[in-house]
Amino acid sequence: MTRTSDAPLPTPTTGPVFDLDGVRVAYDGRTVLDGVTVRLAERRIGVIGENGSGKSTFARLLNGLVLPDAGTVRVDGLDTADDVRAVRSRVGFVFQNPDNQIVFPIVAEDLAFGLKNIGLPKGEVPGRVAAALAGFGIAHLAERQSHLLSGGEKQLVALAAVMVMRPGAVVFDEPTTLLDLKNRNVIRAAIADMDPSAVVVTHDLELLGGFDRVLVIHQGRIACDADPATAVSWYRENCS
């Protein structure tokens, strides 16, 4: 990895701290990530790179959806290989395609699903669901059928379904890829405004404005780790 900026990275926040140490991941004998050692503690972290560079695998390591073949991934000291449930209660994950993330036929039921999984007392569930939906301005969707929502509404519901669990951090895997301009702006604003820290894998370079730190993953390694302007510049020069 090359640090291409001399500027100090922002002060760490109180969100979860991710520690990746010597991580290697391979699928069917093909190495996807190798030699990844990095500590992530900023509020807004972007991850960019070419298709197939290992970005999504990197994101999935952060809440234990993918386990490393070598090395360790720790979240607040918890190893994702050993404490995956505790890790997932701290780190939410928003997928690229909300159609595959919303698993219940009615919106409110989908938000309640995560709360049930973390053992929230039943009486508290409706209030938390209503508050989460209201927080994203989609209270009117509570009783709507999930498959009839627009793409933007689905992505907001997917985000609300993660946020309702009150994670310390949320990992996004290309959250704006399938959206039109208006809904992209809605999701950008939601990411900018939310309280938890965020690690956002994206091809949407405009999304990175105001981020604290951006990693460029190139050929399975972190090739650049810098502020957004420097990282995007490196990416344009080396990956286009």
Place this chain on the structure above:
Amino acid sequence: MSLSLYVRGRTPLHRLPPAVKFGVLFAAGIALFLTDDVAVLGVAAAVAAGLLVSVRPPPAALRRQSTGLLVMLVVIFVAATVFQDLHTALVTLFRLLALLLLALSVTLSTRAADLLEFFERLMAPLARLGLANPARISLGVSLVLRFVPEVQRRYREIREAQAARGLRANPVALVVPLVVRTLKSADDIADAIDARCYPPPRHPDRENT
């Protein structure tokens, strides 16, 4: 298309607990087979129709859900009239009609989540004996309700993409990409479920957020 029949509302039937509704449906299912009196069964069917109307289903949704059932009833009625006698045909018609209308009233006025929660509670004794995992069964049913319309949408997309390239409807050419896309989605859906801390704890009150 949606497999979930629930219609939003605040009618008395909507407010009844699912356990009461299913209890009454179960009892009615037995009672309807204890009599052969056409008048009694006719009244039962009329009451069931009244209950269905009380749920205030949108006419279009009602038509969509009931057309197939009514056609089936007519076929059964005609067959019973031809092969047996009119009395038997009327008994069969009113009995099935009452049962179907009652069942429709219950499913139209009960949210899928409440329905599943009720069945989870119903299966709890089996879970204690280690014979079933109600949470897993419940999630499976939810996934069916959620994703059958999705699979249907994908089918239409594939059909349109093939039509745009001049391909005629060909079952193999349609099914193969549909199965591949559905399996790919299944992996993502499983990841999405895992990412949200599934499965729930056995003793929810002992786990805090």
